[in-house]
Amino acid sequence: MKIAILGTRGVPANYGGFETCAEEISVELARRGHEVLVYGRKGNYNDQENYYKGVRIYHIPRLKGKVTETFSNTLLSMFHVLAQKVDIIYVMNTANSPICIIPWLLGKRVVINVDGLEWRRKKWGWFGRNYYQFAERLSTIFSDRVISDSMGIRDYYLERYKTDSTFIAYGAQIEQSTRPEILQEYGLEPGSYFFVASRLEPENNADLTVKAFEKVKTDKQLVIAGGANYKSSFIKNLEKTTDKRIRFLGPVYKEGHIKELHCHCYAYVHGNEVGGTNPALLKALGYGNTVLALDVPFNAEVIKDAGIMYQRSSEDLAEKMQFLVDNPYVRSTFSTKAINRILEDYTWTKITDEYEQFFKDVMAGAFKKGVNEKELIRTS
Known part of the structure; x- marks a missing residue:
């Protein structure tokens, strides 16, 4: 198959889940003999590189800005890909669904990964929230099939838009520390800190984590890695804490640094409540972290019994953090469970297998013909 992937910043990955x-x-599909094109944003990587591990990469311009960047880059990428005679156009991000009308009108095979419920993010004003809800609806019209990254998102599209979708999660690698000396750059010791690695946006609840940690009796630190790609009063308010145990590292992009910060933390705190299967949560499990996760359906679906769920209150999170501080022996149990959880459902080999079969089904016109998905899986 010849497959084009649009709507991301490009590869190699150095930013987010998409x-x-x-x-x-x-990379894995290319290794299996398929021809894969990935479109990214000009200026994000070395624009002189045309291939990455067997994948053809294109660096396409964009209009910089919180609102314009994704849409403009995907639109220009779409015009380019239509001249490439690909079999399947795979578009990531709900915001790009209006662009899918172009290949849809031309009879091209197009699928879209809708990710989480972007309109619930508090950074968006009235226009942004309504645009994303409008784009959700269009994604069910101008595509051969919607991909949902969690069963919770699949249920949402069934209930709200009466549209079934194909559930394919994200994946994670099982990784261990290889450069422990990196911790020295941050003045940290192994096991001496709780860790957060997330975009610092309100719906990721770093403020709740800060308030909770302020209540915990420990000499450990709370280390927060992350920022926002826009000016944020939320971050300014976070940094007003007077607790000297809390440290803000800002965005951490140096190769291997996030991995080492994960691998040596005492526990990882995951406060995201909007998305579907969250890549940051999967990474934490893949590193063998003891995970404290906000109790929302998307997180519970991933965690099962491999971590500790907390309610949306600083008191409850503080109680769970204090429990881990007072009972360090439980960490080894959760570390083993975390790794097994990834091996069970979220290896990239398994996820790629699912994508490969899905693309074959799209090529066969199964979804256009209205074949029942359960019957399709049974007969594949």
């Missing part, structure tokens, strides 16, 4: 997914599945 990029990691694009890299992992494109």
Whole structure:
């Protein structure tokens, strides 16, 4: 098959979940003999490189800006890909669904990964929230099939838009520390800190984590890695804490640094409540972290019994953190469970297998013909 992937910043991945997914599945599909094109944003990587591990990469311009960047880059990428005679156009991000009308009108095979419920993010004003809800509806019209990254998102599209979708999660690698000396750059010791690695946006609840940690009796630190790609009063308010045990590292992009910060933390705190299967949560499990996760359906679906769920209150999170501080022996149990959880359902090999079969089904016109998905799986 010849498959084009649009709507990400490009590969190699150095930013978020879409990029990691694009890299992992494109490289593996190319290794299996498929021809894969990945479109990214000019200026994000070395624009002189045309191939990455067997994947053809294109660096396409974009209009910089929180609102314009994704849409403009995907639109220009779409015009380019239509001249490439690909079998399947795979578009990531609900925001790009209006663009899918172009290949849809031309009779091209196009699928879209809708990710989480972007309109619930508090950074968006009235226009942004309504645009994303409008784009959700269009994604069910201008595509051969919607991909949902969690069963919770699949249920949402069934209930709200009466549209079934194909559930394919993100994946993670099982990784261990290889450069422990990196911790010295941050003045940290192994096991001496709780860790958060996330975009610092309100719906990821870093403020709740800060308030909770302020209540915990420990000499450990709370280390927060992340920022926002826009000016944020939320971050300014976070940094007003007077607790000297809390440290803000800002965005951490140096190769291998996030991995080492994960691998040596005492526990990882995951406060995201909006998305579907969250790549940051999967990474934490893949590193063998003891995970404290906000109790929302998307997180519970991933965690099962491999971590500790907390309610949306600083008191409850503080109680769970204090429990881990007072009972360090439980960490080894959760570390083993975390790794087994990834091996059970979220290896990139398994995820790529699912994508490969899905693309074959799209090629066969199964979804256009209205074949029942359960029957399709049974007969594949």
